[in-house]
Amino acid sequence: MRATGRWLELLVGPFRASWRAGLGWTIAFVLLVVSTVAFWPAFKGSTALDQAFQTLPQGVLDAFGLQDFASPAGYLRGGLYEVIVPLMFAAAGVLFGNNAVSAEEDAGRLELLLAQPITRRSFLTGRSLAVLGWLLALAIVVLLSQLVSDSAFGLLIADDRIIDTVVLCALLGGLYAAIAIALAGIFARPGLILAVGLGLALVGYLVAALFPLSDALEPWSHVSPWDWALGGDPLVNATEPWRYAALVVPTIALVLVGIAAFDRRDIRSA
Amino acid sequence: MDQPPEPTAHSSEERPALRITRLVKDYGRVHAVRGIDLEVRHGEVFGFLGPNGAGKTTTIRCILDLLRPTSGVIEVLGLDPRRDGVNVRQLVAYVPGELRLPERQTGRQLVGAIARLRGGLDLTRTKDLADRLGLDLSRRLRDLSSGNRRKVALLLAFASDAEVMVLDEPTNGLDPLMQHEFLQLVREARNAGTTVFLSSHVLSEVQRAADRVAVLREGKIVASGTVDELRGRARQRVDVWFVDAAPAEELAALPGLENQVVEGRRFAAVLSGPIQPLLEVLARHPVATMLVEEPDLEEAFLDLYEAAS
Numbered sequence: 001m002r003a004t005g006r007w008l009e010l011l012v013g014p015f016r017a018s019w020r021a022g023l024g025w026t027i028a029f030v031l032l033v034v035s036t037v038a039f040w041p042a043f044k045g046s047t048a049l050d051q052a053f054q055t056l057p058q059g060v061l062d063a064f065g066l067q068d069f070a071s072p073a074g075y076l077r078g079g080l081y082e083v084i085v086p087l088m089f090a091a092a093g094v095l096f097g098n099n100a101v102s103a104e105e106d107a108g109r110l111e112l113l114l115a116q117p118i119t120r121r122s123f124l125t126g127r128s129l130a131v132l133g134w135l136l137a138l139a140i141v142v143l144l145s146q147l148v149s150d151s152a153f154g155l156l157i158a159d160d161r162i163i164d165t166v167v168l169c170a171l172l173g174g175l176y177a178a179i180a181i182a183l184a185g186i187f188a189r190p191g192l193i194l195a196v197g198l199g200l201a202l203v204g205y206l207v208a209a210l211f212p213l214s215d216a217l218e219p220w221s222h223v224s225p226w227d228w229a230l231g232g233d234p235l236v237n238a239t240e241p242w243r244y245a246a247l248v249v250p251t252i253a254l255v256l257v258g259i260a261a262f263d264r265r266d267i268r269s270a
Numbered sequence: 271m272d273q274p275p276e277p278t279a280h281s282s283e284e285r286p287a288l289r290i291t292r293l294v295k296d297y298g299r300v301h302a303v304r305g306i307d308l309e310v311r312h313g314e315v316f317g318f319l320g321p322n323g324a325g326k327t328t329t330i331r332c333i334l335d336l337l338r339p340t341s342g343v344i345e346v347l348g349l350d351p352r353r354d355g356v357n358v359r360q361l362v363a364y365v366p367g368e369l370r371l372p373e374r375q376t377g378r379q380l381v382g383a384i385a386r387l388r389g390g391l392d393l394t395r396t397k398d399l400a401d402r403l404g405l406d407l408s409r410r411l412r413d414l415s416s417g418n419r420r421k422v423a424l425l426l427a428f429a430s431d432a433e434v435m436v437l438d439e440p441t442n443g444l445d446p447l448m449q450h451e452f453l454q455l456v457r458e459a460r461n462a463g464t465t466v467f468l469s470s471h472v473l474s475e476v477q478r479a480a481d482r483v484a485v486l487r488e489g490k491i492v493a494s495g496t497v498d499e500l501r502g503r504a505r506q507r508v509d510v511w512f513v514d515a516a517p518a519e520e521l522a523a524l525p526g527l528e529n530q531v532v533e534g535r536r537f538a539a540v541l542s543g544p545i546q547p548l549l550e551v552l553a554r555h556p557v558a559t560m561l562v563e564e565p566d567l568e569e570a571f572l573d574l575y576e577a578a579s
Binding site: 002005006008009010013017107108109111112113114115116117118119264265266267269270 | 362426
């Protein structure tokens with residue numbers, strides 16, 4: 001009973017404490033998805049835009065996901081799932097991860113918590129699961145918004161392609177959250193962790209999007225988590241299982257690194 | 271003056287509540303704690319005195335395993351905070367010196383959260399403590415004054431079933447009435463068998479509450495003992511009015527009398543050391559009136575600091 005109460009507090013406490021941020025991200029995702037899909041009827045079957053895009057180099061089209069813009073998959077790729085949704089998931093992951101651990105420690109608010117009869121491992125495990133729980137909740141929000149607005153605005157695309165794509169974006173966010181948690185386990189520098197986390201998210205996108213433009217750099221585009229997540233064009237093709245593993249395994253490994261490091265160092269006071 | 275407190279006689283069953291042996295904590299080149307030895311007995315109030323930066327909070331955070339010592343050994347009720355951290359923290363209640371609470375929660379929500387983490391708090395006791403401290407637990411913590419936030423932390427500590435309380439500057443921000451209430455709570459805890467480790471730079475509260483005291487300076491214990499012993503090491507101001515002229519020559523020959531002033535019938539001096547030789551001189555001469563100021567801990571503290579530096 002005691003252990004259950006402890007775990008409940010370690011998991012539900014930080015999840016509940018982030019509800020304002022969670023609500024903000026929920027509203028942002030819903031508005032983005034619904035407003036984007038609402039314009040689909042205007043672009044549906046339009047060849048003019050595709051013809052206009054054809055004047056751009058193929059690499060630029062690929063980088064921004066603008067190829068085949070008049071098709072449902074092409075429209076969603078260019079409008080949502082090539083850049084903005086995965087970037088928002090990555091940013092949410094870094095922000096949730098940073099706020100749950102490093103920002104709290106830097107503010108001195110872990111002092112009283114970690115003086116209670118809990119281990120640091122259970123504390124950071126609870127915080128990590130709360131962060132991943134929020135990303136899961138946001139994934140469900142995006143998925144439901146997408147499926148409902150697809151139906152409302154006549155955007156015809158297979159549900160499993162949408163599910164695959166949203167899950168991959170959320171897992172990408174989970175990976176960046178894990179980077180923030182791993183860094184928070186090593187040191188309590190929220191500003192630095194935010195900069196590194198968001199910077200790595202941006203670099204990951206640029207590597208996956210721009211390196212293919214150069215023959216010399218193209219092979220290196222595959223080192224980016226963005227390529228692992230979205231390189232298989234999940235809105236069109238079934239996702240190979242390794243892509244899930246490529247995102248999940250490092251996420252777990254990074255959280256474990258964070259937990260191990262957190263267990264070994266001094267806790268910063270206010 | 272770098273001396274540890276005298277070890278207490280105890281059998282293996284009667285381990286001290288807290289034992290610190292050669293504790294060292296460095297932050298890079300900064301030596302925050304430089305080899306502390308102390309023992310705190312079961313059921314006593316132990317004052318841990320020193321100015322800001324002396325190493326009190328660092329020592330306390332090592333006890334709670336929030337900091338990892340560079341070297342040395344800490345035992346809380348015979349347990350190692352590093353290896354048995356959960357058990358140690360179950361037995362210890364802590365009030366941090368720098369108090370940062372979750373601002374958006376109410377006092378009641380925080381009490382609930384800590385109760386779940388500790389496996390329960392005495393709710394009747396919680397309500398009683400809130401009444402005694404004049405605390406409204408329904409208010410958000412960010413809306414409370416620093417004194418009221420301190421009361422929330424005190425309530426959490428005193429409502430726990432901890433065997434050892436570690437209180438770091440616990441009266442910061444409390445008004446005098448509440449400081450008095452706090453001292454009363456400490457006495458009640460001691461009477462109930464709880465050990466209280468009270469860190470403070472407020473000498474008067476330690477003087478009123480503590481059984482024994484250790485004085486810390488620059489990471490080292492410079493003095494320790496009972497409050498009375500510590501006072502006994504301090505200098506006392508002596509003022510004597512004789513019936514006739516003061517026996518200046520006899521008094522001048524006495525050891526331990528400094529800053530002597532002889533003005534006709536009056537003799538004034540600062541006495542360090544035993545008072546008996548002075549009393550023997552006074553017994554041979556009629557004395558009209560005499561004033562010996564009892565040294566308070568503050569003077570003892572300052573004397574010890576001067577001696578240490």
